[in-house]
Amino acid sequence: MKLHNTLTNRKEDFAPVKPGRAGIYICGPTVYNLIHIGNARPYVVFDVLRRYLEHIGYTVNYIQNFTDIDDRIIAKAKDEGTDFLDVADKYIAEFFTDIDGLNIKRAAHYPRVTGEIPDIIALVQLLVAKGFAYEVGGTVYFSAPKADNYGKLSKKNIQDLAAGARVEINTDKRHPSDFVLWKAAKPGEPSWPSPWGGGRPGWHIECSVMARKYIGQTIDIHAGGQDLIFPHHENEIAQSEAEMPGPFVNYWLHNGMILSNNQKMAKSDGNFFLVRDAAQKFSYNVLRFYLLSAHYRMPLNFSEELIQAAANGLERIRNCRRNLLEAQQKAISGDFTMPDDIGNLRKAFEAALADDLNTANAITALFELVKFANTHISTHKAILQAILDEMDFMCGLLGITLEVNDNSGANTAEIEALISKRNAAKAAKDWAAADSIRDKLAEMGIVIKDTREGTKWHYA
Ligand SMILES: [Zn+2]
Known part of the structure; x- marks a missing residue:
């Protein structure tokens, strides 16, 4: 890694x-x-x-x-x-x-x-x-200039730090970069006894x-x-x-x-x-x-729209999983060829995490798996199971739960309400209304399919 x-x-x-x-x-x-x-x-x-x-x-x-x-x-x-x-x-x-x-x-x-x-x-x-620390009036300071290469992590130079420091009033520090190791107690504050009197850690x-x-x-x-x-x-x-x-x-x-x-x-x-x-x-x-939607080293913007996008993405995965589980009910066994895509996506997912924990790319591989499942509807039990296993593995490593029903399902309720409205329109032979609902769902990125068991849907 x-x-x-x-x-x-x-x-x-x-x-x-x-x-x-x-x-x-x-x-x-x-x-x-x-x-x-x-x-x-x-x-x-x-x-x-x-x-x-x-x-x-x-x-x-x-x-x-x-x-x-x-x-x-x-x-x-x-x-x-x-x-x-x-x-x-x-x-x-x-x-x-x-x-x-x-x-x-x-x-x-x-x-x-x-x-x-x-x-x-x-x-x-x-x-x-x-000799790295000194006490003044019950407070102990670390002497930064005594440290070996102080500033090596933050790439700061101790001379620059001294030059750029604000003039502190009432400080007992010998150098502006010195810092408190043990703080003398002020009256009424919690404190512990120490060789320098009552105080608490910096x-x-x-x-x-x-x-x-x-x-x-x-x-x-x-x-x-x-x-x-x-x-x-x-x-x-x-x-x-x-x-x-x-x-x-x-x-x-x-x-x-x-x-x-x-x-x-x-x-x-x-x-x-x-x-x-x-x-x-x-x-x-x-x-x-x-x-987890961005690489951890990158800044991440906070907005409700971005969280809603994550909710929608999660619902897309859940929906795919539901469809896979349903397809399994009537899946067949027998000869089959496992598609290479499934193993390749697993490799891509793991390679992303091995590369400085790139969760953004790992999530891309997870969505590729969803896309693969949605576009290559298999009737073969072993293939369906392999996709489900990979999905559960990827979500498990990311710590994402697919079983629980949380608030992210608001979208699903809306989609299902539209589908039943469309079915009602079809039953009433109101084809114009049924088509306009189908168009509306398409605009929302939802693909519907009428089957003998009823209307099925998935994200495009
Ligand atoms: Zn810490």
Whole structure:
């Protein structure tokens, strides 16, 4: 499998640290709100990466953290008059509702910051002892210029960063790129005792600790959104490679942003669409299909039209599957030649995923299979079964469910209502009305066929 590595800016063959095993670390959410569609994209696309690696024989150790202590969580707890852990617990439960709805496989572990405080303190102590970090007034900073090649992931130069930095007021930092490892507690804030007094971890340090604790010294794949490259992932590398020699991570994978009105979807800008709302309007399944419709590195536009297009596409696949199952009822056995197309489309599907997880091209192969099934109606049991098997295999790898009936079927109800209207017109010998309904269906891309068992339809 080839993966695009942000660190080298090249597509590289995936070679794991341990044969047959793949350790994947993905940055999880800060739990103070419901997740929006932009937040959901990495969980969906990297779930397909995991499914594909498992399919080609890897045992995958998939780890995702929860940031359960943060200024925004504390602020929310204050607003609601509750404890910060109640806020975190509530939104972790809500996160799982969305994640399960989106059919994302569970990680092996979901470490939380508040569960890892002793290990975090131990790493900060080590970084101070090794001369990579310094304390001022109970806050510990990482000294970015001490890191080996700081800026190597984000392709930033530490001199440029210093020159471009805003002048910070009241900072104790020695260099503008230095960052907090341990934050001294303000009065009334949750805090933990440490060698530097009461405080709590900075944001970046948790991932350095958890990735190595739950995966090992070198992580095969570290994934997240492109907005995490700098400073979060850059700082993770600095901390971890100061702790012990690198590489900390062999393959850095970053997904593109979801754009809404040409801007990154972000809670802080109020420019977001919640997964929960989209799932209610469409379905989780449709949302997942939409999120996989573009290559993960590309930006993806958010619009209801695009989600509706995904819903229609999914319905096209479902409809084809229904027709195949129906055709199977009266299919024949005996001699047959398996058409090459079926195996070739499977190869195209797998080749697309092997090429840096190109789900867009994989979905194209899936639609080619639908087209093949619709245009080569077979009466042979084994051929029908082979098409059904391939369809189920492809949808399974993408994590798409075909059995459930979700809101995407609205289109189907409309089509079936038109077909019964046309049949009524035919029964009344109103041929003009029957023809005009047939034309209307054709305009909608629906092909109908009158059979002894009634009117059958499929997408053109
Ligand atoms: Zn992280």
